[in-house]
Amino acid sequence: MTKPKLFHIALFLPSLEGGGAQRITLSLAQGLLQMEGVKVDIVLGQAQGSFLKDVPAGVRLINLNRSRMLYTILPLARYLRSERPNAMVSALDYANVAAILASILSGTKVRTAAVLHNHLSSALARFSWWKRYIFRLLIRNTHPHAHAVIVVSRGMAEDAAQITGVPVEHIRVIYNPVIDPHLLRRTNDSPNHLWLNTSNLPVILAIGRLTVQKDFSTLIKAVSLLRNNTPSRLIILGEGEQRKELQTLVSSLKLKDYVDLPGFMSNPRSFMQHAAVVALSSRWEALPTVLIEALHCGARIVSTDCPCGPSEILAQGKYGRLVPVGDVDRMAQALTEAINDKSPLPTAESWQPYLIETSVRQYLDIFGINTHKSIPKSTP
Numbered sequence: 001m002t003k004p005k006l007f008h009i010a011l012f013l014p015s016l017e018g019g020g021a022q023r024i025t026l027s028l029a030q031g032l033l034q035m036e037g038v039k040v041d042i043v044l045g046q047a048q049g050s051f052l053k054d055v056p057a058g059v060r061l062i063n064l065n066r067s068r069m070l071y072t073i074l075p076l077a078r079y080l081r082s083e084r085p086n087a088m089v090s091a092l093d094y095a096n097v098a099a100i101l102a103s104i105l106s107g108t109k110v111r112t113a114a115v116l117h118n119h120l121s122s123a124l125a126r127f128s129w130w131k132r133y134i135f136r137l138l139i140r141n142t143h144p145h146a147h148a149v150i151v152v153s154r155g156m157a158e159d160a161a162q163i164t165g166v167p168v169e170h171i172r173v174i175y176n177p178v179i180d181p182h183l184l185r186r187t188n189d190s191p192n193h194l195w196l197n198t199s200n201l202p203v204i205l206a207i208g209r210l211t212v213q214k215d216f217s218t219l220i221k222a223v224s225l226l227r228n229n230t231p232s233r234l235i236i237l238g239e240g241e242q243r244k245e246l247q248t249l250v251s252s253l254k255l256k257d258y259v260d261l262p263g264f265m266s267n268p269r270s271f272m273q274h275a276a277v278v279a280l281s282s283r284w285e286a287l288p289t290v291l292i293e294a295l296h297c298g299a300r301i302v303s304t305d306c307p308c309g310p311s312e313i314l315a316q317g318k319y320g321r322l323v324p325v326g327d328v329d330r331m332a333q334a335l336t337e338a339i340n341d342k343s344p345l346p347t348a349e350s351w352q353p354y355l356i357e358t359s360v361r362q363y364l365d366i367f368g369i370n371t372h373k374s375i376p377k378s379t380p
Contacts, residue, residue: 005037006037006038006039007037007038007039007086007087007367007369008039008041008083008084008085008086008087009032009038009039009040009041009085009086009087009088009089009367010040010041010042010043010062010079010080010083010085010087010088010089010110011025011028011029011040011041011042011043011088011089011090011091012043012044012076012088012089012090012091012095012098012099013025013042013043013044013045013090013091013092013095014044014045014046014069014072014092014094014095015044015045015046015047015048015049016044016047016048016049016050016051016052016054016055017048017049017050017051018049018050018051018209018238018239018264018266019209020117020176020288020289020290021091021092021115021117022049022051023051023289024091024117024176024177024178024289025042025089025091026042026051026054026055026056027176027177027178027180027356028089028177028356028359028360028363029042029055029056029059030056030180030356031177031180031356031357031359031360032360032363032364033056033058033059034360035360035364038364038369039060040058040059040060041059041060041061041062041083041085042055042059042060042061042062043062043064043076043079043088044061044062044063044064045064045066045067045068045069045071045072045095045098046063046064046065046066046067047061047063047065050264050266051266053266054266062079064076064079069094069095069097069098070098072095072098072102073098073101073102073105074102074105076098076099076102076106077102077103077105077106078106080102080103080106080108080110081106081107081108084108084110085110086110086111086367087110087111087112087113087147087367088103088110088111088112088113089112089113089115089363090112090113090114090115091115091117092117092118093116093118093120093123093135093139096114096115096116096142096143096146097138097139097142099112099114100112100114100142100143100145100146101142103145104145111147111148111367112146112147112148113146113147113148113149113150113363113366113367114143114146114148114149114150115150115151115152115174116149116150116151116152116156116160116286117152117286117287118284118286119155119156119159119284119285119286119307119308120139120156120159120160120163120164121159121162121163121307122213122283122284122306122307123213123284124136124163126212126213136163139163139164139165140163140164140165143164143165143166144164144165144166146166147366147367148172148366149164149166149170149171149172150171150172150173150174150366151171151172151173151174151286152173152174152175152176152286152287152309153173153175153286153287153308153309153312154173154308154312155307155308155309155311155312156173156286156287156308156309157171157173159307159308172362172366174359174362174363174366175287175353175354175358175359176287176289176292176354176359177354177355177356177358177359177360178289178292178293178296178351178354178356179292179293179296179351179354179355179356180355180356190270191270191271191273191274192265192270193235193260193262193271195233195235195260196235196271196274196275197274201231201232201233202230202231202232202233202276202277202339203232203233203234203235203274203275203276204219204223204232204233204234204235204275204276204277204278204279204335204339205234205235205237205268205271205272205275205277205278205279205299206219206234206235206236206237206278206279206280206281207236207237207238207268207271207278207290208236208237208238208280208282208290209238209239209240210236210238210239210240210241210242210243210246210261211240211241211242212242212283213282213283213284213285214238214240214281214282214283215281215282215283215304215325215326216236216242216246216281217242217245217246217249218281218326218327218328218331219234219236219279219281219331220234220246220249220250220253220255220259221249221253221328222281222328222329222331222332222335223255223258223259223332223335224253224255225328225329225332226332226333226335226336227255227258229336230335230336230339230340232258232276232335232339233258233259233260234255234258234259234260235259235260235261235262235271235275236259236260236261237262237263237264237265237268237271238261238263238264239263239264243261246261247261268290268293269293269297272293272294272297272299273297273298273299275299276300276338276339277299277300277301277302277335277338277339278290278291278294278297278299278300278301278302279301279302279303279331279335280301280302280303280304280310281303281304281331282303282304282306282310282325283304283306283325283326284306284307284308285306285307285308285309285310286308286309287308287309287312287313288303288309288310288313291303291309291310291313291314291320292313292351292354294320295313295319295320295346295350295351296351298345300320300338300339300341300345301314301319301320301321301338302320302321302323302331302334302335302338303320303321303322303323304322304323304324304325304326304331305322305323305324305325306325310322315350318346319346319350320338320346321334321337321338
């Protein structure tokens with residue numbers, strides 16, 4: 001009997017440096033592997049990053065060995081011609097542009113899905129005028145050629161349509177596959193931090209790259225303010241270009257004994273399990289994974305009501321507190337309320353839309369693939 005042909009999917013990223021899109025892509029790879037008749041490659045511009053060790057067994061890793069996205073286009077086109085995957089899913093802004101151009105240059109029939117993990121208007125606003133002009137030009141001249149443009153929250157769709165030139169009715173919304181068995185197995189690990197293992201003071205936890213987007217300076221100032229009436233500590237997990245600036249702020253506010261920036265941690269869920277509050281202070285997002293994982297871990301949540309994602313995840317405040325972007329006083333007040341809150345935590349309905357099996361089936365549906373093999377259930 002002839003062995004049935006596998007459906008071959010390539011997942012393309014610049015690297016596996018720590019970040020939400022990288023973690024989500026690994027979860028997607030793991031979920032796809034569980035489906036009957038699916039073969040998965042992870043193709044990297046450069047095979048580096050803290051998540052390399054988390055590539056699922058059974059996934060083939062392809063290293064294009066290029067440090068800049070511009071230089072990945074030709075080797076990626078060669079990969080597509082030689083390996084002939086049926087579909088390619090790319091993530092992150094410049095990677096999406098490179099993937100679409102490579103698919104065109106390859107002359108193959110690969111179906112390329114570009115996944116937007118960022119609110120484009122907010123991200124572009126940080127660019128200089130000429131970078132903004134060039135990036136808009138690249139996006140509008142590539143994304144309409146993709147087989148599918150995917151956004152990770154409903155709130156992103158209209159903005160994505162305006163920037164990409166793809167009609168909003170043709171943009172697909174697929175929530176990130178956040179809740180998966182691999183992550184669940186690590187939930188009960190002991191957190192590697194003294195404050196969470198021995199301290200009696202409530203700990204506020206924040207997770208993300210140390211960048212302007214995450215606006216951790218507002219959170220640090222809010223913690224300085226709330227400590228006037230609510231003794232507490234703050235841990236911020238992540239690395240980024242603002243580390244020195246944030247450390248200077250901590251010193252100037254005399255918070256060295258109460259705010260810690262221990263760096264990137266590959267298993268933040270173990271911290272969530274022991275934190276009094278999980279806080280998100282971002283200026284903009286797309287679908288912040290940290291809030292979904294916090295819901296599943298049973299944590300109190302305080303988040304800015306930024307575009308896009310937090311109000312969608314927290315059901316307009318039903319599952320956590322929402323505060324205005326950049327408002328130190330409101331952030332401090334909400335953190336105080338959350339620390340002292342004794343009401344019941346959200347039930348499982350709050351995180352059900354983000355199960356890995358739901359997302360994987362939606363991706364396969366985009367490519368017209370039907371499979372009957374089940375993915376292991378992501379139960380608590």
